[in-house]
Amino acid sequence: MNYKMVGKFLAEILALEAIFMLPSLIISLCDKEYSLSFDFLITILIIMASSGVLMFLCRKAKMGFYQREGYVCAGACWIMLSLFGALPFFFSGRIPNYIDSLFEIVSGFTTTGATILNEVESMPRALLFWRSFSHWIGGMGVLVLLLALVSMGKNNNGFTLHILRAESPGPDVSRIVPKMRQTAVILYVIYLVLTLINYIMLLLGDMDWFEALCTALGTAGTGGFGVRNDSLGSYSSYIIWVTTIFMMLFGINFSLYHLIVTKKFKVAIKDQELHVYLFIILVATTLITFNIRGNYGGTLEAIKHAAFQVSSIVTSTGYCTVDFNLWPDFSRGILLFLMIIGACAGSTGGGFKVIRLILLVKSARRGLKQMLSPNRVEVIRVNGHQISEKVMNTLNIYLTVYVLMMLVSIFLISFDGNSVLTNVSAVMACFNNIGPGFDMVGPLSNFADFSIPSKVVLIFDMLAGRLEIMPILAMCSLSTYRRR
Amino acid sequence: MNVIIAGCGKLGMTIAGNLSAAGYNMTLIDSSDIILEHAIEVVDAMAVRGNCATMAVLNDAGVANAELLIATTGSDELNLLCCMTARSLNPDIHTIARIRNPEYYEQTREMRESFGLSLMVNPEKKAAKAIHKLISLPGFMKRDTFAKDKVEVVEIKVDEGGILADVPLIDLYKIVKCKVLVCVILRDGEVITPDGSTVLKVNDRLFVTAQTNDLSLLLKNLGIISKTADKVMLIGGGGISLYLAEELINSGISVEIIEQNLARCEELAELIPQAEIIHGDAGKHSTLESEGLSTCDAIVSLTGMDELNIITSLYASDHGVSQVITKVGYADDYGMLDRLPIGSLVCPKELSCNTIVRYVRAMTNKEGAALSVHTIADGLAEAVEFKVDDSTLNINVPLKKIKLKKGIIIASIIHKDIPIIPNGDSHFEAGDTIILTTNADKAVLSLNDIFL
Incomplete structure (x- = not known):
């Protein structure tokens, strides 16, 4: 392990986090919440000091950065970000328990959107902004941002690749341009532009500037922290439709947007993952609309709520307009299914990812064919390109660990004595970075009532889910730290 | 691009x-x-x-x-x-x-x-040319020629107990008695940009600029006996051997090629009838002995296997062959090979890479592009040739008054086709050619890049 290189990276990430806190500090000053400004200032100073110490300790870092370092780097960065990011909540006394604060900020960075707060509207705006901003930072990934901002020197070799691989969602990273750094820059530019368009659209709907900002940030990162107690329930139909569409857009692989910008529209539109993704949304929306149309005034109203909820859950955002906990079991079943599938690879959304589902189905179909005619040879293709057996193997491992970790987590939190549906949906909502689940953790309730150990388990799940398991597992594995 | x-x-x-x-x-x-x-x-x-x-x-x-x-x-x-x-x-x-x-x-x-x-x-042809140069003037580990073969950057190793050990550079001219300039020193895998006070140490590898005409004098004064080879043994009958054998025969040197594959032997015998083609396994030392290894002036290991080349060269050195040249496919382990007595290393891919890099730089920088680029010191430094034109800065300024970027040395100035090994009072004019060496931290794309 190249500890110094990892340390140097951590120091840079922390410096970046201190900068991220500045807008919140400014908002608190504008709102004349001086004691809160002081809390933010203290946090920033602590972060800067830690960053400085780390930077000093690791100043003689040597190159020699491999996949192992990449995973540990990603895991360690996210944990550090969260540990320090929780401080403003804790210092201000708004969330008196540190584990609760940590839960809240991890939920922010991992774009989960699960909250332990019963009452959101009375929170100071600076803290609300910090929550929503953490979604935006975590959505595209903070390491990606660092790589986009800082040049890693000319001999970075696999350096950037190993880090992006560890942080980016999906079975493998694809470059959209030859240089990794440019790829990172392009991704962030697309992200920023889409967020801005979303913000402007919300403002056009007469939304308060601050609420629009927080909603746009939460939508972009597919996070789900609302600034009102009923999430988006009390907004106009226009706002709800805009948010529905943008949630869907942020769940699409960003490299497709790059294809469109570079006038390769035909290639983009032929993407198989996109087809399946849109198909899932369409079918789920239709089914739920029929199922719930009795609950609401008209079919239009039902479509609105169904479409919103489907895109909110499938992209792992977790906003809600109505209490879907009260929907019939058929609709809730569909939503549970959507929670697992998640969005497209290379988007800001979480979950298992549509592409993995496609690969699994194709692999299963091939397996069945081979059972009937054992000598049959077939390759798995997506978008006309062959998928290597290595990718398929990794996928199988991922699936196994994914299921195992969820089962163990459900078991661990069931000691709290809540209903099975609560436990299952809470773990699913956290692991897939959705936010709300069913029953006790439904859209209008929250995670406050879980015991501290259960919250720690859920924090772990959120991080593991966002980083797609491997970095967190690598951090916990002893063999990572063995000398080599 | x-x-x-x-x-x-x-x-x-x-x-x-x-x-x-x-x-x-x-x-x-x-x-x-x-x-x-x-x-x-x-x-x-x-x-x-x-x-x-x-x-x-x-x-x-x-x-x-x-x-x-x-x-x-x-x-x-x-x-x-x-x-x-x-x-x-x-x-x-x-x-x-x-x-x-x-x-x-x-x-x-x-x-x-x-x-x-x-x-x-054609990496093989390039390698053959480079090896031929080494054989025609034994004693240098590596030769890079510039300015239409008028100036060379040659590599010299400081041997234990040799004449150069522990000599400060300022006293170097007393030994070599001709104009040379030490541009780069490779010591323990690190590049040193020398000045007059630098003291040479055993196992240093020096990269020295000199006029091509002075090279044999330089060798003589360094105490390296330079006897033109009469008979050269080539191990392995691949492409390089073929090119090299032709060149050597043209310059009157007799060639013996040892090749393992009978069909290839016959092919070679047909292509180069003047050469002596031996069908045998060079990995067996008895083959080398029986074919007269000790009577050869030089041996070149050219098989496709680095390991075999290294072992053969070690064996030849041990048996007192005066010049040994080893071809290696991967240049990454240079540092380690450095300590083995296997003579000069030649890496064909590196030579071709130089040509291509020069071409690419010329594409991006059509005006004032380098005339040639040679990597030296295991790829840690470069020797680059530039043309001076009217847009060049510091024309007619004595070199001692010009501030150069760190790690850059002006190795030679060719004025009206006459190469000069410069000192502090030298200057350059438009129309001259400059050869400079740089440690390869940042490539020098145009001549004006070198000035502070």
């Missing part, structure tokens, strides 16, 4: 590493997933899998927006077809192909236009 490299073998990856470090946008094509996967971990580049001579794959690799295609697959035919296909997809693209087969080389040269080739490289 967008560059496509087809074929991620030794040569392809060396070029890719070099160009990617210089900041170009690289796309790699190879037919093997495993090779590509390794490649993108080493080089910041996009990877496309497939047959590089097909339109679909080239389009995937973005040939329409690329300025340069370098085809370095193992097959000459594929390289040619790849370049032709790329040209037809993008008429403005520059193409470089590796052509190794001597049977094609000459005809391809003549048909370059119709193949759509901008440049062709």
Whole structure:
């Protein structure tokens, strides 16, 4: 392990986090919440000091950065970000328990959107902004941002690749341009532009500037922290439709947007993952609309709520307009299914990812064919390109660990004595970075009532889910730290 | 600039590493997933899998927006077809192909236009030339020529107990008694930019500029007996052996080639009747002994296996062959090989890489581009040749008053075709040629880059 290189990276990430806190500090000053400004200032100073110490300790870092370092780097960065990011909540006394604060900020960075707060509207705006901003930072990934901002020197070799691989969602990273750094820059530019368009659209709907900002940030990162107690329930139909569409857009692989910008529209539109993704949304929306149309005034109203909820859950955002906990079991079943599938690879959304589902189905179909005619040879293709057996193997491992970790987590939190549906949906909502689940953790309730150990388990799940398991597992594995 | 490299073998990856470090946008094509996967971990580049001579794959690799295609697959035919296909997809693209087969080389040269080739490289031929130079003036570890063979940068090793050990550079001229300039010292794998007070140590490798005419004098004064070789033994009968044997025979040196494969032996015997072709296993030392190893003036290990080459050279050194030259395919382990008595190392892919890098730099920098680029000191430094023109700064200023960037030394100034090894009072004028050495932290793309 190249500890110094990892340390140097951590120091840079922390410096970046201190900068991220500045807008919140400014908002608190504008709102004349001086004691809160002081809390933010203290946090920033602590972060800067830690960053400085780390930077000093690791100043003689040597190159020699491999996949192992990449995973540990990603895991360690996210944990550090969260540990320090929780401080403003804790210092201000708004969330008196540190584990609760940590839960809240991890939920922010991992774009989960699960909250332990019963009452959101009375929170100071600076803290609300910090929550929503953490979604935006975590959505595209903070390491990606660092790589986009800082040049890693000319001999970075696999350096950037190993880090992006560890942080980016999906079975493998694809470059959209030859240089990794440019790829990172392009991704962030697309992200920023889409967020801005979303913000402007919300403002056009007469939304308060601050609420629009927080909603746009939460939508972009597919996070789900609302600034009102009923999430988006009390907004106009226009706002709800805009948010529905943008949630869907942020769940699409960003490299497709790059294809469109570079006038390769035909290639983009032929993407198989996109087809399946849109198909899932369409079918789920239709089914739920029929199922719930009795609950609401008209079919239009039902479509609105169904479409919103489907895109909110499938992209792992977790906003809600109505209490879907009260929907019939058929609709809730569909939503549970959507929670697992998640969005497209290379988007800001979480979950298992549509592409993995496609690969699994194709692999299963091939397996069945081979059972009937054992000598049959077939390759798995997506978008006309062959998928290597290595990718398929990794996928199988991922699936196994994914299921195992969820089962163990459900078991661990069931000691709290809540209903099975609560436990299952809470773990699913956290692991897939959705936010709300069913029953006790439904859209209008929250995670406050879980015991501290259960919250720690859920924090772990959120991080593991966002980083797609491997970095967190690598951090916990002893063999990572063995000398080599 | 967008560059496509087809074929991620030794040569392809060396070029890719070099160009990617210089900041170009690289796309790699190879037919093997495993090779590509390794490649993108080493080089910041996009990877496309497939047959590089097909339109679909080239389009995937973005040939329409690329300025340069370098085809370095193992097959000459594929390289040619790849370049032709790329040209037809993008008429403005520059193409470089590796052509190794001597049977094609000459005809391809003549048909370059119709193949759509901008440049062709032949690593084997280049290596043969470099080895020939070493054999014609034994005593130097490496020779790089500049300015139409008038100036050279040669490598000299400081031997234990030798005449150069513990000499401060300021006293060097007392020993060599001719004008030379030590530009780069390689000590324990690190490059040192020397000045007068630097003291030479045992096992240092010096890179010295001198006029070509002074080289034999330099050798004599260094106490290195320089006897022109009469008989050279080549181990392995590959492409380099063929080229080298022809050159050596033309300059009147008798050649003995040991080759393992009988069919190849017969082929060689047909192609170069003047050479003595031995069918035998060079790995068996008895073969070397019986074929008169100790009577050879020089031995060159040229088989396709680095290990065998190194062992053979060790064996030859041990048996007192005065000049030993070893070909290696991978230059990454130079540092380790340094300590072995295996004579001069020649790495064909490195030589070709130099040519290509020079070409690429000239593409991006049409005005004032380097005339030639040679990597020296195991790739840690470069010797570059530039033309001085009216736009060059500091014309007619004595060198001692010019502030150069760190790590740069002006090694030679060629004024009206006469090379000068400069001192503090020398100056350069428009129309001169300058040779400078730089530690390769940042490539010197144009002459004015060197001034502070």
